[in-house]
Amino acid sequence: MNKGLLIVLSGPSGVGKGTVCSVLRHKMPELVYSVSATTRQPRQGETDGINYFFKSRDQFQELIARGAMLEYAEYVDNYYGTPRDFVEQTINSGKDIILEIEVQGALKVKETFPQGVFIFLMPPSLDVLKQRIVGRGTESQDVIDSRMSVAAEEIGLIRYYDYAVVNDEIEAACHRIQSIVTAEHCRKERFLANLPEAVKTAASEKA
Amino acid sequence: MNKGLLIVLSGPSGVGKGTVCSVLRHKMPELVYSVSATTRQPRQGETDGINYFFKSRDQFQELIARGAMLEYAEYVDNYYGTPRDFVEQTINSGKDIILEIEVQGALKVKETFPQGVFIFLMPPSLDVLKQRIVGRGTESQDVIDSRMSVAAEEIGLIRYYDYAVVNDEIEAACHRIQSIVTAEHCRKERFLANLPEAVKTAASEKA
Incomplete structure (x- = not known):
């Protein structure tokens, strides 16, 4: 592959x-367009896994701790970042x-x-x-x-x-x-x- | 430039x-498409400087001797090669x-x-x-x-x-x-x- x-x-x-x-x-x-993870609340019409992966603060921090975020930053008290799994799965599938x-x-x-x-x-x-x-x-x-x-x-x-x-x-x-x-x-x-x-x-x- | x-x-x-x-x-x-030099005779309809730069054997060997050919080869008793000047003038003109x-x-x-x-x-x-x-x-x-x-x-x-x-x-x-x-x-x-x-x-x- x-x-x-x-x-x-x-x-x-x-x-x-x-x-x-x-x-x-x-x-x-x-x-394939990468989907970011965030701790901010979903807005009307936003779907988990499509617009963002919505995470709690604890979940996000645990992802950071185990190296599961390729990069992340904090803006206005919310985390935003790129989950590593989604990226790796996509390129490994040949896309x-x-x-x-x-x-x-x-x-x-x-x-x-x-x-x-x-x-x-x-x-x-x-x-x-x-x-x-x-x-x-x-x-x-x-x-x-x-x-x-x-x-x-x-x-x-x-x-x-x-x-x-x-x-x-x-x-x-x-x-x-x-x-x-x-x-x-x-x-x-x-x-x-x-x-x-x-x-x-x-x-x-x-x- | x-x-x-x-x-x-x-x-x-x-x-x-x-x-x-x-x-x-x-x-x-x-x-711009590079024009080769050759010692073979022009065929009907071929124009010097368009299809080839037509050279005598002496001229071609002199070009080789003074490093004016980027590459050349001999096929069936004729030389074919790429004149360096034409390439350099073209890229120096930004093309x-x-x-x-x-x-x-x-x-x-x-x-x-x-x-x-x-x-x-x-x-x-x-x-x-x-x-x-x-x-x-x-x-x-x-x-x-x-x-x-x-x-x-x-x-x-x-x-x-x-x-x-x-x-x-x-x-x-x-x-x-x-x-x-x-x-x-x-x-x-x-x-x-x-x-x-x-x-x-x-x-x-x-x-």
Whole structure:
């Protein structure tokens, strides 16, 4: 059984990860979308195992303690994280899975899955990013400045990623991500790893 | 000025490199197709600089002597090879160039351009390759056996390539090659190398 790819889509807050991912769901229905775990209460219409895996605080902390979370963070008194089991089961079943997560979380995932495909979604420019952060609503100048400073630091972490996709236009960004997934399936290392044993033996005898 | 990509499409004799390349010309008109040099006589309708760079034997040997051929080989008393100038001028002008060449020639090109994108076109199976070689015409069993043996050896050289594209269906193979080119343009290393100097300095200060 060929293993699926673990694809991590990340980038600074405000770059449009969520929007790109929701368009990708339509364009790439063959991809499995990772479901996060959280301790926050389900909202109306949210289903356990579809929108989130809903956990109690004790349950979540126990998952952390036994290494069952690939990455996690606490926001506004609630835990959010990526359960390891779901990711491993998916790639072991031969399907590709995509994780849409924050920059720091992505680097945690890389510790466990260095063979993952790490894609950094870039704003076309810092000015555009600022407009998106300002455009979100009623944040004060201090909040905007602080978010811009965090974004600049996060962009510095691009060096730990494999690919940079500029989110200048959603369709174009999605096309680039689709191309990256197709190309990664053609990488020689994966191709050779997925050959039947008999062929691999023949190939290595040529070496 | 961003540099273009050097893309090398290779694979065993009979795998369909030429056919794939001719379909790619329609699908990817933005790619520059490398023009080989040869000492053979122009055939009716062939134009110098379009189909081939036509050279005398002395001229070709002088090009070899001063390192102006990226790779070359002699078939049936004629030289064929890839002029280095044309490749370098194209990528320096920011355009991508594709070379469709034999497996051994591709490895020579890699010595000069290790940063190239090396794609190995694979037959769906050795049986299919054999059918294609047999189907070409009137070769004797000895010739077929010898070609199959060469093909098997060439497939063993896939380990020096970056990508393996199975030529199961021409449209699918072309789509994979297009995806590889798009993905390679998104690679972090190329993205960072092509950033303006001011941004690079800012990014390295974060390091």
